[in-house]
Amino acid sequence: MLLKDTIIALATPSGAGAIAVIRVSGVDAISIVGDFFKSIHGKNLTKQKSHTIMLGHIVEGNKTYDQVLVSLFKNPHSYTGEDVVEISCHGSQYIQQQIIQLFLRNGCRMADAGEFTLRAFLNGKLDLSQAEAVADLIASDNEASHQIAIQQMRGGFSNEIKTLRDELLNFASLIELELDFTEEDVEFANRDQFKDLLHRIQNVLRRLIDSFAVGNVIKNGIPVAIVGEPNVGKSTLLNALLNEERAIVSEIAGTTRDTIEDEISIGGLGFRFIDTAGIRETEDVVEGIGIRKTFEKIEQAQVVFYLVDGCSLFVDGNHLENLKVEIEKVKNQYPLKQLLVVINKKDMLSEVNLSTINLQLATALLLSAKTGEGVEELKNQLLQFVNTGTLRNNETIVTNTRHYDSLIKALESVEKVNFGMDDGVSSDLLSLDIREALNHFGEITGEITSDDLLGNIFANFCIGK
Known part of the structure; x- marks a missing residue:
């Protein structure tokens, strides 16, 4: 590890913006930048106190690169524990590269990934965790x-x-x-x-x-799989949760052939929703691949929404009983997963039908993905699935x-x-x-x-x- 040399890198995201910050750290950081920084008040950078900011220009001979603010942090009172100079220049990519290349030609080298923080660790400013x-x-x-x-x-x-x-x-x-x-x-x-x-x-x-x-799961996002038969409103529900037209919605069964994923924050937690292909018997090769992926996503998910078309429950007398059987099959197949039965198309159901569902499927949640009714309740139900007690109590x-x-x-x-x-x-x-x-x-x-x-x-x- 080369800790005696002076490193430089862009500390702000690459691309054009209002300003960019170029960070220089090492034993010669102050002297190298001082050779090319001309303060508007004629101050010598090498003689300034730590934690001061100066306005001036980066100049090489007769060429002026930019008007900049230079922030000075002397060792050991800096992020890395070394002498650090941060140059705030205008956000032009051309200006950024010209200034970095100037110092690369005059004693600096490009920093490796994470090298500023590595030096902070090695110099005792941070422990590894x-x-x-x-x-x-x-x-x-x-x-x-x-x-x-x-x-x-x-x-x-x-x-x-x-x-x-x-x-x-x-x-x-x-x-x-x-x-x-x-x-x-x-x-x-x-x-x-x-x-x-x-x-x-x-x-x-x-x-x-x-x-x-x-x-x-908090760090990586909590995966939630939306599964069910074709055309029950899975893609419509995904769009309602994300509040945007993320997935194609069609009355044609089997529209979703592949999984669609997107993430949102609910109650301060990240949830990654996965819209899957409808589960059914099919001879379509492409749709069949999508259905196999559906079961893969169920394996990866922490929470599963089993979405049901509420209107289909009253087409014949056995459909509601058949649904109960299917729910038990899913629970038995994935006993460790949080499973929530969601009855969609609430807006199209009569009061009698709603009462029947509430009586027969008391734990199911009724909503309308199309109108948005019940979607907020669904989000609140999600938060109850995640044990955030340690987070709320500020525990490690x-x-x-x-x-x-x-x-x-x-x-x-x-x-x-x-x-x-x-x-x-x-x-x-x-x-x-x-x-x-x-x-x-x-x-x-x-x-x-x-x-x-x-x-x-x-x-x-x-x-x-």
């Missing part, structure tokens, strides 16, 4: 994912892990001290207190591990698969220690399992890392962050 939260914060597109990323970036998750690790490390030190006095047969670590600590750590780890079920929620994996391994190691104490295992063997647990804690916060691990994490960042 906080650094990963930066990427999550940039990617957050709803209130819930934003709230979780902010909490993690502020160190909520890190502090919880560090507290557990410090307490466990203290006992590990006492147990390892006992190894130096094996002949005296003394115990420096109180075994009862240690057992209490292990039980407390296990409870915290189990809570964090369980939170991943909520955190993962795990969203990162790497953290989840390390927590599981840490729990396994702690359980080994607990079993070992019950079986009277010697201090040297207990010490090995404790060290293993400490290593898994350290992997989360970055106290234990490898170049490969850091490369994999920061490769997913955007350039300029």
